Amino acid sequence: MPETxxxxxxxxxxxxxxxxxxxxGALVAVRKNLxxxxxxxLAGVTGLGGGFIRDVLIDATPPAALTDWRYLLxxxxxxxxxFAFHPAIGRLERLITVLDAVGLSLFCVTGALKAVEYGLGPxxxxxxxxVTAIGGGMLRDVLAGSVPVxxxxxxxxxxxxxxxxxxxxxxRTDLPIVVVSAAGFTTCLVWRLLALVRGWSAPxxxxxxxx
Amino acid sequence: MPETxxxxxxxxxxxxxxxxxxxxGALVAVRKNLxxxxxxxLAGVTGLGGGFIRDVLIDATPPAALTDWRYLLxxxxxxxxxFAFHPAIGRLERLITVLDAVGLSLFCVTGALKAVEYGLGPxxxxxxxxVTAIGGGMLRDVLAGSVPVxxxxxxxxxxxxxxxxxxxxxxRTDLPIVVVSAAGFTTCLVWRLLALVRGWSAPxxxxxxxx
Amino acid sequence: MPETxxxxxxxxxxxxxxxxxxxxGALVAVRKNLxxxxxxxLAGVTGLGGGFIRDVLIDATPPAALTDWRYLLxxxxxxxxxFAFHPAIGRLERLITVLDAVGLSLFCVTGALKAVEYGLGPxxxxxxxxVTAIGGGMLRDVLAGSVPVxxxxxxxxxxxxxxxxxxxxxxRTDLPIVVVSAAGFTTCLVWRLLALVRGWSAPxxxxxxxx
Numbered sequence: 188m189p190e191t192x193x194x195x196x197x198x199x200x201x202x203x204x205x206x207x208x209x210x211x212g213a214l215v216a217v218r219k220n221l222x223x224x225x226x227x228x229l230a231g232v233t234g235l236g237g238g239f240i241r242d243v244l245i246d247a248t249p250p251a252a253l254t255d256w257r258y259l260l261x262x263x264x265x266x267x268x269x270f271a272f273h274p275a276i277g278r279l280e281r282l283i284t285v286l287d288a289v290g291l292s293l294f295c296v297t298g299a300l301k302a303v304e305y306g307l308g309p310x311x312x313x314x315x316x317x318v319t320a321i322g323g324g325m326l327r328d329v330l331a332g333s334v335p336v337x338x339x340x341x342x343x344x345x346x347x348x349x350x351x352x353x354x355x356x357x358x359r360t361d362l363p364i365v366v367v368s369a370a371g372f373t374t375c376l377v378w379r380l381l382a383l384v385r386g387w388s389a390p391x392x393x394x395x396x397x398x
Numbered sequence: 399m400p401e402t403x404x405x406x407x408x409x410x411x412x413x414x415x416x417x418x419x420x421x422x423g424a425l426v427a428v429r430k431n432l433x434x435x436x437x438x439x440l441a442g443v444t445g446l447g448g449g450f451i452r453d454v455l456i457d458a459t460p461p462a463a464l465t466d467w468r469y470l471l472x473x474x475x476x477x478x479x480x481f482a483f484h485p486a487i488g489r490l491e492r493l494i495t496v497l498d499a500v501g502l503s504l505f506c507v508t509g510a511l512k513a514v515e516y517g518l519g520p521x522x523x524x525x526x527x528x529v530t531a532i533g534g535g536m537l538r539d540v541l542a543g544s545v546p547v548x549x550x551x552x553x554x555x556x557x558x559x560x561x562x563x564x565x566x567x568x569x570r571t572d573l574p575i576v577v578v579s580a581a582g583f584t585t586c587l588v589w590r591l592l593a594l595v596r597g598w599s600a601p602x603x604x605x606x607x608x609x
Numbered sequence: 610m611p612e613t614x615x616x617x618x619x620x621x622x623x624x625x626x627x628x629x630x631x632x633x634g635a636l637v638a639v640r641k642n643l644x645x646x647x648x649x650x651l652a653g654v655t656g657l658g659g660g661f662i663r664d665v666l667i668d669a670t671p672p673a674a675l676t677d678w679r680y681l682l683x684x685x686x687x688x689x690x691x692f693a694f695h696p697a698i699g700r701l702e703r704l705i706t707v708l709d710a711v712g713l714s715l716f717c718v719t720g721a722l723k724a725v726e727y728g729l730g731p732x733x734x735x736x737x738x739x740v741t742a743i744g745g746g747m748l749r750d751v752l753a754g755s756v757p758v759x760x761x762x763x764x765x766x767x768x769x770x771x772x773x774x775x776x777x778x779x780x781r782t783d784l785p786i787v788v789v790s791a792a793g794f795t796t797c798l799v800w801r802l803l804a805l806v807r808g809w810s811a812p813x814x815x816x817x818x819x820x
Binding site: 454455456457516518519521522525526532536540545546548549553554555556599600601602603 | 638639641642643644645646647648649650651661665670671672674675676678681692695751752753754
Binding site for chain 3: 216217219220221222223224225226227228229239243248249250252253254256259270273329330331332
């Protein structure tokens, strides 16, 4: 049945997204030489934070993470695995960035489609997709005292918003949910990774002389 | 009809408040030389953050910003306009402060009256007014890594609380909503601006010698 | 009646927890030489923040603090008393830590039991206990620009989680609520204080050489 397929696809993508975001949170803890409990808290906040913000805003409380044990298991497993098997410190920075891009791409799709499911219009649903995608990383960076990744001048929030828009628009067609999700995911991921690799930068404010 | 007038007045004040707060958020991004997407995110968080916190706490979810496109348009317009026409960097500090005071004064009124509308008693409603007013700026400062404006020793949260109290109390009379709002707005704005201009300061903790 | 006893016990513990957490918030403001209004805001955020996060997530909105005036009075009284009678600056650091441990131990119990009352399963309820306990201090540290206490490498979140687990498990027996609460409270407090006194530390990430 399509409904079951829809739910299963969303939950699977959500769990993978939670896992990779949680890994980025735990890696930040490892890089800062924090202990294992701090790593688990940071993994949980990063993995679940964006979804919590979305669920609270669209009135889907209590969030799935509080009623479905798999949503709790994902960040715990991610935190423990990261702590046990983290790669050489020198290579963490790049790994965090790539996993973060994957989480971003997964969450912009699941966030947007869940918002549609809860009755939001296309524009707010796409916005919720972006909020879900950038929320966890924002909380991670604020807690860890880093500059929020969205402010680093790279293109970050925009690919998430576009991935969400693609998912919302295609969701109105007859395409299967897997295709819809894949299209939104790919849009966001390719854009984000290209921006990273090519060093794209967005327009900066003009200097005082131009006023 | 009074009901329509009430709703229209609140929405109008809310939109103006979102716009000016969003401008302060975008100006912080400009001052930090962040790119246009960071400016839009910071504009959105600053403009909508306080209202989101309020709506989530008083159970008015999904917040108006997710069902009414004007609430989304306001911060986007504010962000783009700020980015395009920002004044000389040297003068931004003062401009942010004044716009912030206007947003503070608008939101303490709309926050308090919306809380009353949702059945809260006078004291919590006034508190919600203050939270709405200081919430967006608090999120902005935390994200941007600045010292939260409420901690700078100037009088900030108190005028917002008093403006909210004035609005809540006058709302129980027969006065038209425009007058109620104007009284609360003026109370907060005059107090805040006087505190800024005159360099008022609140009692500081006594030193160790006084213990 | 057990139901009344249950409610009374929870509310009492909640109020004491709010008070001591609010004192830690106000002490941070005093230590940073912030003015009295900043101290009150920081007291309110620290005392009420954890419970707000919990109530929003378990859909218990509006939170008790917005419908019961005692919940508002507690942080205000804590802020004013702290401001008036704060002890010598040199001794604040330790006092904040001990009060924080007491608040942590109170909130992990009340947070978990309230979540059970709202229908959450044992594991998510224990998690909510931990979130309630660490939420206020986390917001305090983020706003005050300190390193979140949970990241300092001491054992912080774990005793809160264990206290919550003890409370949730004992709550399923016939034990009176006072005993259940005391057991959870003691578990968390003893663990946390021992960790502080003995300088316990949790496993740290292995160095790059071990990869």
